[in-house]
Amino acid sequence: MNEEHTRQDAPLLYSYERFAQAKLFMFRKWCELAAERQRTRPTDLSGSCKYGSLFMKRVFGGTIRGHYEHQYNVIDGRIVDLSHDAKDVGRICNPYLHEPEYFTLPEKHVALNACLPRVNDWAMQFLTELERLDAKASKQNQEPR
Numbered sequence: 001m002n003e004e005h006t007r008q009d010a011p012l013l014y015s016y017e018r019f020a021q022a023k024l025f026m027f028r029k030w031c032e033l034a035a036e037r038q039r040t041r042p043t044d045l046s047g048s049c050k051y052g053s054l055f056m057k058r059v060f061g062g063t064i065r066g067h068y069e070h071q072y073n074v075i076d077g078r079i080v081d082l083s084h085d086a087k088d089v090g091r092i093c094n095p096y097l098h099e100p101e102y103f104t105l106p107e108k109h110v111a112l113n114a115c116l117p118r119v120n121d122w123a124m125q126f127l128t129e130l131e132r133l134d135a136k137a138s139k140q141n142q143e144p145r
Helices: 016-036 049-060 100-104 106-142
Strands: 063-066 071-075 078-080
Touching: 016 049, 016 106, 049 063, 049 071, 049 106, 063 100, 100 106
Parallel strands: none
Antiparallel strands: 063 071, 071 078
């Protein structure tokens, strides 16, 4: 995890459509995680930025940026944040501040590494779901009308 904040190539090309699909998927997984931990069902992606930014990096590449209150992605030069409309992000004065030294803290590496097994599983599940959706759409487009 030492370079989690640096550029990474990824299996999917980022698009607004794929962002919307990733956001829905991430919210579903965030709710499942809350249930697993016997917590109240979330109303948005508040508190999910570590998971969300790692997930987006695995799926779309780019870099992880952030500071002690929030982290997000930069993909092809644009800020991409799955939790952009979450209540906790809305309360932050400057959510898109980037403090590179924050990512050098050993505690930060431990926290991110703890999320990785789950995030890697989620990324594989998401990519598999997209493959199925794309195959289904392709098949429907090939059927005579």
